Amino acid sequence: MISVGYAKHSDPATAVRTCVSALGTGNPHLLLAFCGGKHDPHAVRAALRAAFGEVPVFGGSAAGAVGRNGFGYSGFELGLVAFFDPAVTPQAVVTRQLLADERAAGQELGAGAARIARDGDLVMLFFDSVATTSPLRLHPASSIVDGFHAGFGPRPVCLLGGGLLTDMNLAGGWVFDGDDVVKHAAIALVFPPSLQAETVIMHGCRPVSTFMEITRIDGAEVYELDGRPALTVIERMLGLPLGGSRGHELTLTATLGEKQGDPFAPYDENAYVNRLILRANPETGSVTLFEQDFARGTRVQIMSRDNSLMLESVKRGVEEMNRAVAGTQSLLGLYIDCAGRGSARSGAPVEEAELVQKGLHASIPLLGFYSGVEVAPFAGGLSRPLDWTGVLTVLRRRA
Amino acid sequence: MSENAQGLLVGQLERELAYYRRECNDLGARLLRLQEEQSQTFREARRSRTVAKLIREAYRLADGDWTPNDIGVPMLEIIIENALCDGAALLREDEGGESFRVIHAIGAGADATKQPIMIPSPPEFFFTTARTPIEPLAYELTSILRLPYLLWAYDKPTGRALILGSRSESNVSRPFEAGDQEFIEGALSVYIDIVLRKQAEMELRAAKAVAERASAARARFLATLTHELRTPLNAVVGYSEMMVPGSRYDPSPADRGRYSALILEAAQYLLKLADGILDYSYLEQALPSLAPEWLSADQLLASTVALASGESHSRQVEIRVMPVDPALEICIDPVRFRQVLHNLLGNAVKFSLPGQLVEVTAERAEDGTAAVTVRDTGVGMRPEDIPRALEPFQQLDPSAVRAFGGAGLGLPIAKRLLEAHGGELTIESMPGKGTTVVARLPAERVRERLDT
Numbered sequence: 001m002i003s004v005g006y007a008k009h010s011d012p013a014t015a016v017r018t019c020v021s022a023l024g025t026g027n028p029h030l031l032l033a034f035c036g037g038k039h040d041p042h043a044v045r046a047a048l049r050a051a052f053g054e055v056p057v058f059g060g061s062a063a064g065a066v067g068r069n070g071f072g073y074s075g076f077e078l079g080l081v082a083f084f085d086p087a088v089t090p091q092a093v094v095t096r097q098l099l100a101d102e103r104a105a106g107q108e109l110g111a112g113a114a115r116i117a118r119d120g121d122l123v124m125l126f127f128d129s130v131a132t133t134s135p136l137r138l139h140p141a142s143s144i145v146d147g148f149h150a151g152f153g154p155r156p157v158c159l160l161g162g163g164l165l166t167d168m169n170l171a172g173g174w175v176f177d178g179d180d181v182v183k184h185a186a187i188a189l190v191f192p193p194s195l196q197a198e199t200v201i202m203h204g205c206r207p208v209s210t211f212m213e214i215t216r217i218d219g220a221e222v223y224e225l226d227g228r229p230a231l232t233v234i235e236r237m238l239g240l241p242l243g244g245s246r247g248h249e250l251t252l253t254a255t256l257g258e259k260q261g262d263p264f265a266p267y268d269e270n271a272y273v274n275r276l277i278l279r280a281n282p283e284t285g286s287v288t289l290f291e292q293d294f295a296r297g298t299r300v301q302i303m304s305r306d307n308s309l310m311l312e313s314v315k316r317g318v319e320e321m322n323r324a325v326a327g328t329q330s331l332l333g334l335y336i337d338c339a340g341r342g343s344a345r346s347g348a349p350v351e352e353a354e355l356v357q358k359g360l361h362a363s364i365p366l367l368g369f370y371s372g373v374e375v376a377p378f379a380g381g382l383s384r385p386l387d388w389t390g391v392l393t394v395l396r397r398r399a
Numbered sequence: 400m401s402e403n404a405q406g407l408l409v410g411q412l413e414r415e416l417a418y419y420r421r422e423c424n425d426l427g428a429r430l431l432r433l434q435e436e437q438s439q440t441f442r443e444a445r446r447s448r449t450v451a452k453l454i455r456e457a458y459r460l461a462d463g464d465w466t467p468n469d470i471g472v473p474m475l476e477i478i479i480e481n482a483l484c485d486g487a488a489l490l491r492e493d494e495g496g497e498s499f500r501v502i503h504a505i506g507a508g509a510d511a512t513k514q515p516i517m518i519p520s521p522p523e524f525f526f527t528t529a530r531t532p533i534e535p536l537a538y539e540l541t542s543i544l545r546l547p548y549l550l551w552a553y554d555k556p557t558g559r560a561l562i563l564g565s566r567s568e569s570n571v572s573r574p575f576e577a578g579d580q581e582f583i584e585g586a587l588s589v590y591i592d593i594v595l596r597k598q599a600e601m602e603l604r605a606a607k608a609v610a611e612r613a614s615a616a617r618a619r620f621l622a623t624l625t626h627e628l629r630t631p632l633n634a635v636v637g638y639s640e641m642m643v644p645g646s647r648y649d650p651s652p653a654d655r656g657r658y659s660a661l662i663l664e665a666a667q668y669l670l671k672l673a674d675g676i677l678d679y680s681y682l683e684q685a686l687p688s689l690a691p692e693w694l695s696a697d698q699l700l701a702s703t704v705a706l707a708s709g710e711s712h713s714r715q716v717e718i719r720v721m722p723v724d725p726a727l728e729i730c731i732d733p734v735r736f737r738q739v740l741h742n743l744l745g746n747a748v749k750f751s752l753p754g755q756l757v758e759v760t761a762e763r764a765e766d767g768t769a770a771v772t773v774r775d776t777g778v779g780m781r782p783e784d785i786p787r788a789l790e791p792f793q794q795l796d797p798s799a800v801r802a803f804g805g806a807g808l809g810l811p812i813a814k815r816l817l818e819a820h821g822g823e824l825t826i827e828s829m830p831g832k833g834t835t836v837v838a839r840l841p842a843e844r845v846r847e848r849l850d851t
Contacts, residue, residue: 008476011472038505055649056544074476074479074480074481074483075485076479076505089458102747134431169485169566171485171566183750208426208427209428237424238431238435253431253434253435295629302427304435305438307438307441343441343445344483347437347441349441349444373502
């Protein structure tokens with residue numbers, strides 16, 4: 001019905017062959033592929049075409065992949081999900097207009113998905129995370145998701161997905177749009193109403209400051225916190241100056257978090273929307289966030305990554321998932337994992353992806369990929385882009 | 400509560416709030432730094448673990464069924480997985496020592512040039528950062544993968560080098576630094592170690608195969624020899640017993656004459672067999688002592704054919720020497736090269752049927768080599784049997800060998816002697832169509848006489 005394959009090999013044809021052999025026999029109706037960024041995507045696409053003919057392939061680049069038989073972020077991984085049964089195969093909507101206007105592209109995608117989806121249907125969203133590399137600019141997920149909701153309308157939808165990256169250094173990204181390999185594209189996979197998704201979001205940050213108000217911001221550029229240069233505030237917290245290449249290190253260290261609901265309620269990791277810091281800008285005293293959904297007046301806290309918290313959160317989340325899907329027919333486990341959570345980047349003593357790999361019930365086919373940003377339903381409301389999270393979803397038949 | 404008291408309380412609460420905010424932020428800052436220090440420590444520890452992991456994973460390659468050449472790419476995959484760089488390549492130093500060639504590359508820069516890369520003074524260890532001056536060495540090394548940030552290790556004794564490259568300086572978390580020397584040198588050493596092991600393993604396997612083939616050949620030889628000796632010896636003993644005084648057979652004078660002829664034939668065959676075995680046995684000693692001289696190919700062929708004419712006449716097979724350029728001269732050991740031709744002619748005659756023709760020719764090719772060709776239209780052999788025919792003591796078809804005689808040493812001896820001249824022996828044959836044997840001499844052993 002749904003099969004998964006995982007491989008790691010520097011030769012794309014060999015990687016595809018290994019995955020294909022894991023998928024078993026049959027002709028899939030659709031393939032979802034997450035391909036390590038060091039592979040030549042055209043070679044991978046050609047190998048998939050040779051193996052499956054003109055079956056549409058969606059997905060794209062990934063900083064790494066997670067399978068039952070391995071995981072990694074060397075850039076030579078390949079993960080495939082094959083949908084063999086029309087009853088579980090999603091329909092796709094594609095836009096290639098991210099570079100022109102991310103929100104408008106998201107809106108186009110949402111409107112297209114709305115024409116197919118029924119109330120509450122599952123929609124998976126995957127998009128090219130990198131707009132330009134010099135200077136580095138991301139396609140902000142917040143604009144895409146906001147546009148999607150605007151285009152989809154007020155009906156309920158279970159939107160989840162992730163941004164596609166070639167590596168942890170944000171060196172690039174690309175998308176399999178069904179037929180070809182393209183830049184600046186986003187895809188929405190609308191699943192049949194017979195399927196539903198169980199999702200847990202696993203975090204890894206805790207607040208280390210009091211609430212601060214953003215007093216000056218322009219898009220993703222935060223200039224002031226509580227009336228003082230944002231960079232000065234963060235430098236004082238870190239106790240070190242951030243300039244030049246060290247500005248990049250902020251991504252590894254601190255995030256800005258917005259607490260949802262009652263600000264004075266006890267700490268709950270699920271109450272925070274975190275925003276990674278893309279870079280520090282000593283000339284302007286500002287920091288650039290991955291997303292541009294914070295505004296003047298947003299009250300934020302400086303958040304510290306906490307590897308212990310991250311690992312505990314994963315263990316807890318996987319246990320919660322196992323309990324939630326126990327006794328039901330689970331078709332696919334999809335793990336959308338922030339690339340920064342890999343131990344090479346986070347410094348975690350244990351790979352949290354391994355905890356998912358080993359912890360999720362063995363009967364559930366599992367595939368994951370390392371992403372640039374994660375999108376998931378948040379706090380009982382609309383889906384939001386999230387940073388530094390692991391989003392674990394299990395697809396199952398609707399009861 | 401009075402306004403004054405309320406004001407005091409508010410002021411105190413504000414001070415208290417400010418105190419808690421300050422303490423919260425100070426403690427938060429300390430937590431943040433501790434967290435970062437812990438992460439940094441883990442990342443450093445990971446680097447140490449990475450070296451151990453790399454070595455552990457790489458040595459698994461040693462257990463696999465890989466050739467030394469097969470090791471390169473999986474080794475680079477392991478290195479990239481652990482170093483998290485964008486590209487990596489293994490290089491080998493050219494003879495002469497001033498240039499390298501990429502022998503394996505994956506990731507960014509994998510389309511690196513296969514042309515020689517000039518690195519006149521290769522360092523044992525090198526890395527670049529944003530602060531590295533663009534000096535010739537940095538320029539030479541960064542041009543290999545066309546990536547600005549690199550890590551390099553070179554092992555002078557084996558002439559092997561490993562290079563890793565990244566597009567951005569803060570690769571994942573940090574630039575390359577001197578502390579990475581252990582990692583890259585460890586990776587290169589493991590690679591070299593595994594390649595050397597695999598080479599030794601292959602040589603051992605090849606030697607074992609040669610020894611097994613030799614052992615099998617000896618066994619076959621003994622079987623052949625036993626049979627080949629016993630058959631004529633039985634004839635000698637049997638007919639002698641029949642003629643010995645007091646024999647119960649009491650043969651007639653005519654029978655005695657016939658038996659004597661058969662005994663003589665058997666004895667002559669035994670002598671030939673002994674000659675062949677002796678020739679082959681002495682081959683190793685004879686090869687280094689070749690005494691080459693320039694001789695006319697035309698005359699050499701004519702004289703050798705003359706020697707073989709007795710045998711060919713008795714078998715009713717004609718040997719015809721085709722026209723040879725009288726100016727063609729070859730530099731050969733006259734005795735040994737004649738033996739080559741003699742063996743080839745002997746085989747051609749032996750495997751031809753009465754009335755068939757054997758052609759012999761010599762000619763110079765465009766590339767300067769010379770080919771002496773012996774062509775017959777005899778029984779021939781299957782193409783897949785040709786390699787066996789060139790090995791000593793091989794019987795392709797025991798019944799045929801018995802019919803035609805010989806211990807199967809003619810071709811192997813010819814081949815070895817020709818190779819000692821720097822030449823090569825090639826055979827084309829088809830059953831029922833005949834056999835063409837070409838003895839080719841290298842260009843340096845061929846010339847045209849100037850006075851013609």
